[in-house]
Amino acid sequence: MANILEIADGVYQISSDNYRLSSGLILGQTQALVIDTGAGPRQGQEVLDAVRSLTDLPLAVVNSHAHFDRFMGNAVFEAAGARDFWAHPRTAQAIAQRGDAQRPYVEVLEPEMAHRQGPATQLVVPNRLLAEEVNRSSFTQLYLGGRTVTLIYLGPAHTDGDVLVGVEDILFTGDIVEQGSEPAFEDSYPAFWVTALQDIAGLERYRVFVPGHGKPVDRAFVERMGQTMGQAIERLQSSALAQDSQVRTASMYQLPYSGGASRILLDRLRQLEQAEN
Numbered sequence: 251m252a253n254i255l256e257i258a259d260g261v262y263q264i265s266s267d268n269y270r271l272s273s274g275l276i277l278g279q280t281q282a283l284v285i286d287t288g289a290g291p292r293q294g295q296e297v298l299d300a301v302r303s304l305t306d307l308p309l310a311v312v313n314s315h316a317h318f319d320r321f322m323g324n325a326v327f328e329a330a331g332a333r334d335f336w337a338h339p340r341t342a343q344a345i346a347q348r349g350d351a352q353r354p355y356v357e358v359l360e361p362e363m364a365h366r367q368g369p370a371t372q373l374v375v376p377n378r379l380l381a382e383e384v385n386r387s388s389f390t391q392l393y394l395g396g397r398t399v400t401l402i403y404l405g406p407a408h409t410d411g412d413v414l415v416g417v418e419d420i421l422f423t424g425d426i427v428e429q430g431s432e433p434a435f436e437d438s439y440p441a442f443w444v445t446a447l448q449d450i451a452g453l454e455r456y457r458v459f460v461p462g463h464g465k466p467v468d469r470a471f472v473e474r475m476g477q478t479m480g481q482a483i484e485r486l487q488s489s490a491l492a493q494d495s496q497v498r499t500a501s502m503y504q505l506p507y508s509g510g511a512s513r514i515l516l517d518r519l520r521q522l523e524q525a526e527n
């Protein structure tokens with residue numbers, strides 16, 4: 251059973267064990283918004299059960315980005331009556347084009363999803379899209395009856411289509427903010443990600459930040475995450491410029507992340523640099 255944390259009146263974090271996933275629920279008077287549906291029918295049902303223990307309202311969904319743990323539970327919510335699935339256009343496109351390619355990742359914990367066998371294993375591609383913005387911020391208001399939430403896009407960061415969800419002084423950040431695990435750089439835009447973290451820390455109305463994995467954090471945590479990432483990028487870039495291999499190795503050891511995450515970050519920076527040239 252998922253763990254439910256009431257952050258404010260009618261605003262919940264729903265945490266499930268698999269993938270340390272943090273989902274969200276925001277209740278209005280006529281509608282409730284679910285943030286991130288899990289990695290397949292099993293986790294989708296776990297999140298839905300938690301939601302239904304709190305509300306009978308009609309549901310809408312937002313997928314914060316196009317990683318499997320965010321959208322592969324969508325079909326469970328569609329079967330439960332949800333019709334509106336919100337996302338950034340590039341997230342919707344990524345799910346439509348590359349969603350199936352992510353099925354192997356869930357082989358162990360969601361075998362039905364991995365093999366597309368059984369109920370609620372089809373992909374449900376988001377059908378309500380934020381305005382297409384490439385490198386500019388955008389804010390989309392969503393009315394849930396008596397309560398308005400804001401879907402926020404701050405440019406590329408953890409992926410090229412991350413959406414944050416703000417309600418009162420609470421901001422659900424997707425994987426742009428991570429607590430208790432390292433940032434996942436695989437298909438990220440590290441330099442823009444640092445900017446996004448600075449921007450988030452500068453959104454003064456928000457005081458509680460709900461990460462994509464882990465426990466809610468404060469503004470200082472978001473600022474530190476941005477500083478740490480900025481330093482890591484700087485060190486990797488200066489070590490790449492260093493002729494002396496000992497200097498290069500030494501600066502790799504000074505990185506704030508584990509060897510694995512540092513390597514992925516380095517590879518991603520090179521890949522982006524090559525794409526530019």
Ligand SMILES: [Zn+2]
Nearest residue numbers: 315317425434
């Ligand atoms: Zn992610």
